[in-house]
Amino acid sequence: MENTKIKGIIFDYGGTIDTRGVHWSWVIRDGYEAVGVPVGLQDFRDAYVYAERELARTRHIYPHHNFYHLLKIKMDIELGYLVEHGILSQGSVEKYAEPVAAYCYDAARNAVEDARPTLEALYQRYPLVLVSNFYGNVEAVLADFDLLRYFRQIIESAVVGVRKPDPAIFQLGVDALGLKPQEVLVIGDSYRKDIEPARKIGCQVAWLKGRGWTADEDAVEDSAMISQLGDVLRVAL
Numbered sequence: 001m002e003n004t005k006i007k008g009i010i011f012d013y014g015g016t017i018d019t020r021g022v023h024w025s026w027v028i029r030d031g032y033e034a035v036g037v038p039v040g041l042q043d044f045r046d047a048y049v050y051a052e053r054e055l056a057r058t059r060h061i062y063p064h065h066n067f068y069h070l071l072k073i074k075m076d077i078e079l080g081y082l083v084e085h086g087i088l089s090q091g092s093v094e095k096y097a098e099p100v101a102a103y104c105y106d107a108a109r110n111a112v113e114d115a116r117p118t119l120e121a122l123y124q125r126y127p128l129v130l131v132s133n134f135y136g137n138v139e140a141v142l143a144d145f146d147l148l149r150y151f152r153q154i155i156e157s158a159v160v161g162v163r164k165p166d167p168a169i170f171q172l173g174v175d176a177l178g179l180k181p182q183e184v185l186v187i188g189d190s191y192r193k194d195i196e197p198a199r200k201i202g203c204q205v206a207w208l209k210g211r212g213w214t215a216d217e218d219a220v221e222d223s224a225m226i227s228q229l230g231d232v233l234r235v236a237l
Contacts, residue, residue: 008177012188021210031103066144071101164193
C-alpha cells in the first residue's frame with residue numbers, strides 16, 4: 001500500500017467489517033459445527049452455493065431485514081436444500097436454522113466491534129463510502145450494528161444494478177466521494193472482487209486477507225495485504 005495523498009476511503013462490508021477478512025462460508029460452517037449439524041464439508045459447500053444462487057434468482061430479503069433476519073432466511077434455504085437432497089433428516093430446518101443464524105449473528109457483531117475503533121479513527125479524518133455486493137438491505141444491517149453513521153453514502157449492488165467485480169461500482173464510490181481514484185483507498189477482503197477492480201480504475205488498495213473460498217485464493221499474495229483491519233491505520237493516518 002502506498003500512501004499518496006489519500007483523501008477518502010471506500011470500504012467493502014461483508015467479509016471486511018463483519019468477519020475479519022474470513023470468507024462468510026467459513027463462519028457459517030463454524031456455526032454448523034457449533035450446533036452439531038451433521039453434514040460434511042462438500043455437502044455444506046453445495047448448499048451454500050445453492051442458497052447464494054437462490055437469493056440471486058428470487059427475492060427473499062427485503063430492505064427492512066437486519067442481519068439476523070438475513071441469516072435465518074439463508075439457513076432456511078441451505079438446510080432445506082440439504083433435507084431435499086436426503087443429506088439431513090426431516091425437521092432439520094426447524095431444529096438448526098435459528099441456532100446457526102444466532103451463532104453467525106453473534107460472530108458478526110463481535111467482528112464489527114473489533115472493527116469499530118479502526119472505523120472511528122478513519123471516520124474522524126476521512127469521508128467514508130461503503131461499496132458492497134448485498135441483497136438490498138445493507139442499510140438495515142448497518143443501522144442494527146450502529147455502523148450507518150460512519151458512511152457518507154452507501155453504494156449497494158442490489159440498488160445500483162452493478163455488482164463487483166465490475167470496476168464501475170467502485171467508480172460510483174469514487175464519484176460519491178468527489179475525488180480522483182488515486183486519492184481513494186479501497187479496503188476489501190476479496191482480491192478478485194475488491195482489489196483487482198479498484199486497481200483498474202486507479203485506486204489505492206488494502207487487502208484484508210483471511211481464509212478464502214478456495215485454495216487458489218489463499219495462495220495469492222500481494223504487496224497490499226494486511227492481516228488485520230487496524231493495519232490500515234499505519235498507511236492512512
